[in-house]
Amino acid sequence: MENDDRDAESLVRGLQRHGHEVDRVATGITALHAYDSADLVLLDLELPDLDGLEVCRQIRSAGTTAVIAVTARGTELDRVLGLQAGADDYLVKPYGFRELMARMDAVMRRVHAQTDTPAIITHGPLCIDAAARQVTLDGRRIDVTRKEFDLLYLLASQPDTVIPRKRIMQAVWGDVWSRRTIDTHISSLRNKLGHSDWILTVRGVGFQLGGI
Template sequence: MGDPVVAAPARPGREPSAAWRVLVVESNSEDAATLVRGLQRHGHEVQCVDTGVAALRSFESADILLLDLELPDLDGLEVCRRVRSAGATPMIAVTARGTELDCVLGLQAGADDYLVKPYGFRELMARMEAVMRRVQTQVPTAPVIMHGPLCIDAAARQVLLDGRRIEVTRKEFDLLHLLASHPDTVIPRKRIMQQIWGDVWSRRTIDTHVSSLRSKLGASDWIVTVRGVGFQLGRV
């Protein structure tokens, strides 16, 4: 698994440029604990799992994924491919596999960046910030969308309802933001799949996320189903 990563302490008074939900996929408990502590000191919310199966169950709620390629159940490259086929979740491979071929395979499998152990924590943070900048500038968005009591902040990736924060997953946010960006338009299912999930077609995937959003927003009328076409943001 390589040498444990030594986390550099956060500099006094330094605030992170943004707080992210980070999913750490790491089977080495010492590496995982060190990495989690470093990320939390920089203000990030961290979830840690130690298998590929657990990663595939959890990645949609994360803003960025740090993925060790040496996992006990699934090959890390296969996890990369499955995450990428499901959408555009930012992902950095963090691994002891250090050859040029390993790096090429990791990037081809869908990783946005590739970092070889042992590495410096400041380098990891710089790479995470670079990846997140690229992701956030891919699609220009209005910074804040107001829709009655509903507030969608694209920069902070937050949803507020009557001033109360609603916890949503990355894909739920992307779906709600897409609908709110076109409040008077019915968005076809195919466009939703292409824009949110990279054209990986699954009717059940959309319906599950719509159902979850309706539940979290407290009313089914927030998202209107237009049969045979798609979905539209409702007025509550």
């Protein structure tokens, strides 16, 4: 969804020429009623009725539909807020159509890659269900955000491997991130799991799933 009619029409035509089925809506409320039939949502954060970040949060909390935030807000804080709201990527206007297509392809590759890993991963008392996007510890459900889930699932899918910080950031956040982003999410996950040893820091390299 794009809030400028002329830009929206041009974008729709370009996407259609590349073989995409496109459904354009003009408001956040309409988007929340229509997104569940889409594989990917291009979400303009400047909407006439709702805060775009809130629309992003609601889409993310309800499922796994991919979201790319498209906005004129280009500061680091804006990017962090957009990614924390659940966007899979963040694109600042003005942008080139080829860049948009590349980012769409990258996001969908990450989505498809996640479906190729085991549906349920168990690590001692920790259970991660990819289909339900749920985390349980000793049978108790742990409430996590989308990015926290993606981060934990990535670590759990390779429990004997130290995953470099850069690879984590590319897999979970794409190429828009700051060092503080991953540290904040690691800290939050450790708190929710109740012990820092669930995620081990390998200084100068990255992170690894641990256990207690």
